[in-house]
Amino acid sequence: MLREQLQAQQPGARLILLDLPGTGVLHQQPSPMQVPAIVEACRDELAARGVDGPVHLLAMSLGAMVVSDWVARYPREVSGAVLINTSLRPFVAFYRRYLRPSYLALLLLSLNRRAARRREARVLSLTTRLLPRDDESTLDQWVSLQREHPVGLRNTLRQAVAAISYRASRGRPATPMLLLCSKADQVVDWRCSRAISRAWGAPLRLHTKAGHDLPLDDGPWVARAVGEWLQMRQMQGVLR
Numbered sequence: 001m002l003r004e005q006l007q008a009q010q011p012g013a014r015l016i017l018l019d020l021p022g023t024g025v026l027h028q029q030p031s032p033m034q035v036p037a038i039v040e041a042c043r044d045e046l047a048a049r050g051v052d053g054p055v056h057l058l059a060m061s062l063g064a065m066v067v068s069d070w071v072a073r074y075p076r077e078v079s080g081a082v083l084i085n086t087s088l089r090p091f092v093a094f095y096r097r098y099l100r101p102s103y104l105a106l107l108l109l110s111l112n113r114r115a116a117r118r119r120e121a122r123v124l125s126l127t128t129r130l131l132p133r134d135d136e137s138t139l140d141q142w143v144s145l146q147r148e149h150p151v152g153l154r155n156t157l158r159q160a161v162a163a164i165s166y167r168a169s170r171g172r173p174a175t176p177m178l179l180l181c182s183k184a185d186q187v188v189d190w191r192c193s194r195a196i197s198r199a200w201g202a203p204l205r206l207h208t209k210a211g212h213d214l215p216l217d218d219g220p221w222v223a224r225a226v227g228e229w230l231q232m233r234q235m236q237g238v239l240r
Contacts, residue, residue: 001015001219001222002211002215002219002222003015004214005219005220005222005223006041006058006222006223006226008223008228009223009224009226010178010226010227010230013056013176015019016046016051016055018042018045018046018048020038020041020042020062020063020066021038021041022151022152022155022158022159022217023149023151024149025083025140025149027119027149027151027152028157030154030155030158031131031155031158031159031162032158032163033158033161033162033165034161034166035062035065035069035162035163035166036069037047037064038066038162039069039070039073039074041137042066042070043070043073043074043077050162052078053062053076053077053078053079054076054078054079055077055078055079056078056080056082056083057070057071057078057080057081058080058081058082058084058226058229059081059082059083059084060086060214060215061084061085061086061163061187061188061212061215062086062159062162062163062216064083064084064086064161065086065088065162065168067081067083068081068083068086068088068098068168068169068173069166069168071173072168072169072171072173072175075174075175077137078123078175079175079176080175080176080177080178080230080233081175081176081177081178082177082178082179082180082181082226082229083177083178083179083193084179084180084181084192084214084215084222085180085181085182085185085187085190085212085214086188086192086193086196087178087188087190087192087193088166088167088168088192089166089167089168090166090167090170090197091190091192091196091199092189092191101232111201112133114115116143116146116147117143118133118137118231120139120142121139121144122143124138124139126186126187126211126212127186127187127210127211127212127213128210128213128216128217129182129184129186129210129211129217130209130210130211130217130218131216131217138216158226166224169198172200172201173200173202176202177200177202177234178202178203178204178205178225178226178229179192179193179197179202179203179204179205180193180204180205180207180214180215180222180225181194181198181204181205181207181214181223182206182207182209182210182211182212182214182215183206183207183208183209184207184209184210184215185209185210185211185212185214186211186212187211187212188212190206193206194206203229205225213233
């Protein structure tokens, strides 16, 4: 798991996992339809856990949009951020942001509340490229998580609205950022990350074979990329 791999890279760090409203242990909450509202929910959750920052943030896809908004509005709360396989207006046209057949397939799968195992297997096939297709243990975990913390159709659609409607700031963030993306991503066009990297002057690391769920496909690669980025910043005297 990526958490263990990151902890091994950064043994002195305290790693905190946050569920977005409408997902995980918060699956019964309505998911906000605007990214800034999701940011506020995450900030409240950190405060409730006694974390006053500044913190480093790592997130993927919609979560990466949340992080970009967090950085733009509360830069003093974030020491650094890692964005994985995301897309942001205004850097890429809408028709280039998502690979529409796959994105539509994910939405249609959320409509099917039956045959949970078949549905989760299809999601895995759309979002991963390196995971063995006969990896029953990962599929078992996904089915168990979906049954324990089901993400409803309403929240799925609300999250889609939040992602599609979000518009990031054009201004270059003051917070150091790293972008990670997968060239074999079948959900989000990898060139979105390249466009963001060029606009913000943020370093970009490209995985040539992984799919959209890069942490699941190659967690060790993600952990190494993050560790090397942090080490470089430390050598440059950025971290205190």
